[in-house]
Amino acid sequence: MRYFHKFFLSITLILTAALAVMEYSCVAFSLNHSFRRAQDSGLMQHQLIKHTIQSTILNTLSGGIVPEPRLSAIGENAAGLLGTGGGLLLAGEADGIYYSDLASPQDFGDIQEGYINYQVVREDGAVSLIVKSEFTQSGRRLFLVTKQDISQVFSEAENLLAQCTRLYFLILAVSTAAALGLSWALTRPLTILRRATCAFGNGDYSFRANIHARDEIGGLAQDYNKMADTVEEKIRELEAAASRQKRFTANFAHELKTPMTSVIGYADMIYQRKLSEEETEQAAWFIMNEGMRLEALSFKLMDLFALDQTGFTLEETEITTVMQDAQASLLPSAEKRGVEFVCQAEPAWVRLEYDLFKTLLLNLLDNALKSGGKHVTLLGRAEKELYCVSVSDDGRGIPSDELMRITEAFYMVDKSRSRREHGAGLGLALCARIAGIHGTKLEYVSETGKGTTVSFTLRKEAEGDEA
DSSP, X not given: OOHHHHHHHHHHHHHHHHHHHHHHHHHHHHHHHHHHHHHHHHHHHHHHHHHHHHHHHHHTOBTTBOOHHHHXXXXXXXXXXXXXXXXXXXXETTTEEEEEOOSSXXXXXXXXXXXXXXXEEEETTEEEEEEEEEEEETTEEEEEEEEEEOHHHHHHHHHHHHHHHHHHHHHHHHHHHHHHHHHHHHHHHHHHHHHHHHHHHTTOTTOOOOOOOSSHHHHHHHHHHHHHHHHHHHHHHHHHHHHHHHHHHHHHHHHHHHHHHHHHHHHHHHHHSOOOHHHHHHHHHHHHHHHHHHHHHHHHHXXXXXXXXXXXXXXXXXXXXXXHHHHHHHHHHHHHHTOEEEEEEOOOEEEXXXXXXXXXXXXXXXXXHTTSOSEEEEEEEEETTEXXXXXXXXXXXXXXXXXXXXXXXXXXXXXXXXXXXXOOSOHHHHHHHHHHHTTOOOEEEEETTTXXXXXXXXXXXXXXXXX
């Protein structure tokens, strides 16, 4: 059973029970109150008639004895005091009934002097209050029975019950409609949350629970939307990671296939054919060249995987030492290419992992040397609490629409030039990882035909502090 039905039925049952109890209580209270008034009135009237009979007997005594005909007349006169629907019986212990207009016989065995007995009798659809008493007057033991019609009390109660029943069903109908609306209003947010959950489970990660209530359900909806935002973001990250992994695998396979095809082709040529010395040297050179590219690719991949799996300790180092070391390593390559290589570094202490940081600088400088320009600058300058490192060249530059992708694994702006230089598009991806290990991020500024500048910042340490 749905929560809406449970909620609606619960409210309806509570309203039905509450209204029924209220109706019963009102009718019972009214009937009890009216009956008590009729009872008190009947008892008072019985006492009044008894006193009237006693007074009349005292006033009509003759020789101390009241004749039976006179007692009958006294009883008849007293019966007139009861009005329509009433009745009276006057009897003596020794002489029997003096007067009676009651249809049914009466039993006097349960009457005791000084006590009044009464009972409610229903006869022929009418309800009567019958009161009995015993008294002694002038030496004669007399029995008095009065009957008073109290049907009106029960008729009024029945009318009240009918009115209350009509009002009961009217209020119940209105309350049921209100309960239906209230149940819908209170359970609708849960229905929206259920739809959102089902949509999310079916892959619609953009669906949100549009609930603006300021209650617990509204808070639950907000928490659900926050959770959905987080899950959607994580899913997009996973999808992006899967996409990158797919591209990585495809590019890796492609990068392996190309040199291996060349190696196998030239090796087969040497094996199958008799070549001249010049042709053999040329084939061997192609085999060596492609082998060197495979070697470079394997080293880069190992570096990338190592950075994912290993923790590194950053130690305080005088940064000019590692910058000058990187310059010395690449000076022969710069001279061979005819590139002016300048290193200007202000002294400062920073935290770094020496070998990784040198690899970062070597990759950035190697790209700058291969950019086709004539000038490469490695610059380090202190700026308050930070130390800024930049590598600049005046080469061919990078198109603006490709700047966002240059740190992707295997991505190459100029694929033919990269392959000639034994590149695989992994250098800048490696640099981005190393920069992240050092708590910084590479920033690129490039203009086609004018060159590229790559920069990043490190936090300075007080000179001489220990890690």
